[in-house]
Amino acid sequence: MSIGARQRRDDIVLLAHTSGLTSVEELSARFDVTASTIRRDLARLTSEGKIARTYGGAMALTGNGGESTFRQRNQEAAAAKRAMARLARTLVHDGESILLDAGSSVAALAVELQHDISLTVATTSLAVLEELADVDAIHVECLGGTLRHPSQGFVGPLAEAALERMTFDRVFLGADGVAVDSICEADLQQTRLKEMMCRQAHEVVVLADASKLGAAPFHAWAKLPEGWTLVTDDSATEEQLEPFRKAGVEVAVATVAPVVPAARES
Structure with missing residues (x-):
C-alpha cells in the first residue's frame, strides 16, 4: 500500500471521529480520488474495525469495542430522540399492551408515556423501568435476564423464556443501524x-x-417482518428514506424543534 493511501485512510478515520458522518462524495472531493477508491478505503477500514459504515459514508466507532455506553448514547441526538418519542407516543392507545426495547430512543418514549394513559408495558430496559416505576396507571412487567452494561438492558434465556409467554399490541425497538428488512x-x-x-x-x-439509517456498525442482525414502521427525524434525507418507502416500510418523520437561543439580559 502506498504512503499516500495509508495517510488518506488515517485522515478518513480522523474525520470520522471529529466530524461524525462523512459522505463518499465529500471524501472523494477532499482527497481528489474516485468514489470507488473511497469505497474501497471505507471497506478496508471497516474490516479493520476502525470505522463503521453508514448510508453513503462513515462514522467513528467508540466505547466498548465499538459500542458506546447508554449514557453516551443518551446524549447523542437528544433533540431528535425527544421528537421521535413524541411522534411514537401518538401510535400508543389507552388500554394497550406494549413492549419497550432497551436503548436511549425507546427510553425517551417511556418519558412520554408517563401521563394520561393506562397501559401494560413490558420491557428489557433499566431506563424504562426507572421512568415508569412511579406511574400508577401503567402496569409494568420486567422480562429480566442477564444485564448488558453498555445498553442497560436484559438479554439471554431468562428474558427469552418470559417473552414466550406474552403477546403485545406493538413493540418499540431501538437499533444501532437500520436496513429495509433488518436492524443491526x-x-x-x-x-x-x-x-x-x-x-x-x-x-x-x-x-x-x-x-x-443504512448504518452497519456491527455484524449482528435481526430480521424485521413485513409492514413495520420506521420513526425517524427530519434530518433524514430523501435519499436515505427512499429505500425504506420502496420496500413498503411505513415511514414517520418527526420534526425536531429548533433551538431557541436564550434572551440576553440588558
Whole structure:
C-alpha cells in the first residue's frame, strides 16, 4: 500500500471521529480520488474495525469495542430522540399492551408515556423501568435476564423464556443501524431477542434517528417482518428514506424543534 493511501485512510478515520458522518462524495472531493477508491478505503477500514459504515459514508466507532455506553448514547441526538418519542407516543392507545426495547430512543418514549394513559408495558430496559416505576396507571412487567452494561438492558434465556409467554399490541425497538428488512446490533443475544420481540407483537415500530439509517456498525442482525414502521427525524434525507418507502416500510418523520437561543439580559 502506498504512503499516500495509508495517510488518506488515517485522515478518513480522523474525520470520522471529529466530524461524525462523512459522505463518499465529500471524501472523494477532499482527497481528489474516485468514489470507488473511497469505497474501497471505507471497506478496508471497516474490516479493520476502525470505522463503521453508514448510508453513503462513515462514522467513528467508540466505547466498548465499538459500542458506546447508554449514557453516551443518551446524549447523542437528544433533540431528535425527544421528537421521535413524541411522534411514537401518538401510535400508543389507552388500554394497550406494549413492549419497550432497551436503548436511549425507546427510553425517551417511556418519558412520554408517563401521563394520561393506562397501559401494560413490558420491557428489557433499566431506563424504562426507572421512568415508569412511579406511574400508577401503567402496569409494568420486567422480562429480566442477564444485564448488558453498555445498553442497560436484559438479554439471554431468562428474558427469552418470559417473552414466550406474552403477546403485545406493538413493540418499540431501538437499533444501532437500520436496513429495509433488518436492524443491526453489537451482540447476537440482542438480535435474537429482538427477533422474538417482533414475533410476539402485532405491530413493530423502530425508533432510529437519521444517523442510524443504512448504518452497519456491527455484524449482528435481526430480521424485521413485513409492514413495520420506521420513526425517524427530519434530518433524514430523501435519499436515505427512499429505500425504506420502496420496500413498503411505513415511514414517520418527526420534526425536531429548533433551538431557541436564550434572551440576553440588558
